[in-house]
Amino acid sequence: MDLPPDDRALSPRTGYTRAHWEAAADALLAAVEPYATADRALYHLPGDRQSWSGRLSDGLEGYARTLLLAAFRRDETALERYADGLAAGTAGVWPEVRHRSQPLVEAASIALALRLTRPLLWDRLDDRVRQRAAAWLGDALTAEPWPCNWELFPVTVGGFLESVGHEPEASRKAIDRGLERIEQWYLGDGWYTDGDGRKFDYYNGWAMHLYPVLHAWLADDAGLLDLYGRRLHRHLTDYERLFAADGAPMHQGRSLTYRFATTAPLWLGALTGRTPLPPGRTRRLASGALRHFLERGALDEHGLLTLGWHGPNPAVLQNYSGPASPYWASKGFLGLLLPADHEVWTAPEEPAPAEGPDAAYPVAPPNWLLQSTTADGLVRLHNHGSEHPDYDPYYSRLAYSTATGPSPSGDNSVLVDGDPSRTAIEPLGTGPGWAASRHTAARGARVTCAVLVRGAVEVRAYLVAGAEAGTEIRVTGWSPPAELRADLTPALGLTGALTGTVGDTPALFVALARLTAEPEPADLSRLAEVSPDGEGGLLVRWAGGGESRMRIEDGRVEVTSGG
Template sequence: MHLPPPDPGLSPRTGYTRAHWEGAADALLAAVEPYATADRALYHLPGPRPSWSGRLSDGLEGYARTLLLAAFRRDERVLARYADGLAAGTAGVWPRIEDRGQPLVEAASVALALRLTRAQLWDRLDDAVRQRTAGWLADALTARPWPCNWELFPVTVGGFLASVGHEVEASRAAVERGLERIEQWYVGDGWYTDGDGRKYDYYNGWAMHLYPVLHAWLADDRERLATHGARLSDHLAAHARLFGADGAPVRQGRSLTYRFATTAPLWLGALTGHTPLPPGETRRLASGALKYFLERGAVDSHGLLTLGWHGPDESVLQGYSGPASPYWASKGFLGLLLPADHPVWTAPEEPGPAEREDAVTGLAAPNWLLQSTRSDGLVRLHNHGSEDVRWDPYYTRLAYSTVTAPTSSNDDSPDNSVVVGGDPGRTGIVPLGVGDGWAASRHTAAGGTAEVTSLVVARGAVEVRAHLVTGAAPGTPVRVTGWAPADGVRTELVPVAGLSANHADVAELTGGTGAGPTLFVALARLTGEPDPAPLEELVTVEVDSAQEVHLQWSDGTRERFELTPRPARLPG
């Protein structure tokens, strides 16, 4: 991909400007064009296909997700090609929108694109094409979505159809129904779960906030924009901390092949005026993520986005991932809706949180602890509240970072785990709170026969990890693992209580349960520093018979934590 020369004056950290974003969008749109059918209704991109979706659905996905990119780019020549595809697709080529079918997802992208480019695209279509398009989209108003972020796809379609006067009553009803349903998943502080349970990941930004805020902004619904905009602003305060200094997002959750779609809520806050971030920081974070992926093989030799993280990588895919799935990354180009003279494009870049300070930030809603270090720009996410066993290992590990990838769920030694009796599972996660530099949770293990209460205390790059195992038979083997290896960083795991290292590679420690509750404690570190001080010099840990953990940091600060009955920081 050929982009303009870097601009170190305006963008001293990434070199990227609006011209780079435009160049990347143009290159991605040009690369997919050869894969369009002759009538331009379908885009059959190369790659493995989900067994359940079908070729027509996959081709529609290619059309819809790249149309969304074209809508953000607003190049009328490109939009004219998609107008041809719209005329053909709605003439019987595209599959119908049905309950819980993939076309419902793609209908939302088509509707949003048409709403954003009404003057350039919709208003120029023949009336017959407009009627066919509205008729095809209208099935989304009553199609049953999966009970998760899918509830917002009828909202997006309904918002567009109401704006053009098609089935207005039914369209408004779909909007109200979908927005009402996601209310039950709002947990405060700018966080939603992606459906029932405790599913926290990037869907908060690229779906749960994106669609309601854009709908309210486009509809000039000031009351809803105030409500959803305030939630977005709250969310961005934490979201900004999920990017490393190199631009990498934390590698946690599902659908990670959408890559720089993680930047969509950053742009959305600037677009609607609901963000706590200064314009230069918004662009720095977004450009950093785009640059991170473009420089690491996200685009192949044909200019196509691959199914993976850097390059092709099956470990980040789900069963629904098809050849065109990565093009939901188009959402990351939302910033192109902002005019060229907007401060988000003209302000000098400002450093992101991981570049400014060492910070340990507790997020109460997902029960996460975010740990970042300025010296190496790494971000670590300690997960004590997010769970979706369908997508293990990207939900159920104790920690994730911007530089490491979780090991396979079939791996004998899964990273960042407590393995009780040979069972690496972590289910039934119960958040037990976050505080000043700590987070805790409880989960079931050993096939449900044991319970593990876990506490992490973080300071700088140092982590103290404590695990209290109850309910296991005496002598049950326990393994505690640390960070997975990664290029350019150092991973450490040092035994403190109940554990020992059996070999030079201390990424795994072993121990065994006693006759009652047994406490296991280790020091861990993930760092990009070439020669860090030994962990034992930075913190001293002692454990007493009351299942309390006593810490003394190198600056003399003392802390005391109780593991039973519920982890908590004690005075003194």
């Protein structure tokens, strides 16, 4: 990808400016164009993978998601090509929008793009094409979505159709129904679950906030914008801490192949004036993420986004991931809707939170603890409240980071009788420097987990109850790439092999853990000393002064710190 030279005066940390974002958008659009069908209604990107929806739906996905990029770029030449594709697609090429079908997702991207570019695209179409397009999109108003962020796709289609006067009553009904349904998943402080349960991930930002806020903003609905804007504002207070100093987003949750779509809520806050972040920090975080992926193999030799994270990586894919799925990364270019003289483009970059002092930041709704260290710029997420009912490693492990991904061998787990499963997670609280939860493990065991952190050091404690006497317990830590170092040391109840055995009463196991990029870190055992406190709890003495006390019972954890 041919990008302008770095501008280290305006952007001392990333070097990226608006010109870099424009060049990246142009290059991505140019790279997909050779894969459009002759009528430009479908984009069949190369590769031997096909989603569960099939080739025709995958081709529609290629059209819709790259159209969204052209809309954010406001590229009139590209939009003319997509206008041709719209005319052909709605003349019988595209699959119908049906209940819980992938075309419902793509209809939302098309509708949003048409709404954002109405004078440049929709208003220039032949009336017969507009009628066909409205009719095709109209099926989304009554199509039943999956009970998750999909509820917002009929909202997005309804918002556009209402704005052009097509079936206003049905459009309004779809909007109201979808917005009402997501309320059951809002848990406060800017956080939604992605449907029932406790599935916390990036869908908070690139769906649950993005669609309602954009709808309210485009509809000029002050009441809705106040409601959803306040939620976005609060969410960004936590969200900005999920990015490492090198720009990497947290590697957790599903649909990670959308990559720098993680930047969409950052831009959204600036676009609508609902952000706590200074403009220079917004651009620094967003540009850091874009640069992170572009420099680490996200594009193949043809300039196409691959199915993966850095390069191709099947581990981060789902059954709905097709060749064009990564192009939901287009949402990351939302910032191009801001004019070139907006302060988010003109203000000097400001440091990201991960570039500030060491921090141990609690996030209450998902019951997470975010641990960042200045020495290496890494961010670690200690997970004591997010899970997937089928034990998805990307949701249910005890910890994640901006530099590692879940390993097949069961990293960051407590294994009961060799099984790393962790289900029915019950949050037990989080606070400065700690987080705790209880979960159901193999053979009916209940495991109460707690973590205490300072700097890069982690004290991990596990109280196992309800398991048969003699059951083996094994704990695991980080599984890092070669450039990082991971340590895991037994502290109480564990052998040097990090195993222990359950007795007749609940058994407590404690280990020291660390993930660091420091080339020569201090010996872990010298940074924290763990011992029984004589009152049934734990005493942790930290190197450099200060101590923490933790009382851990079956389903109950108390932590106090001093010094």
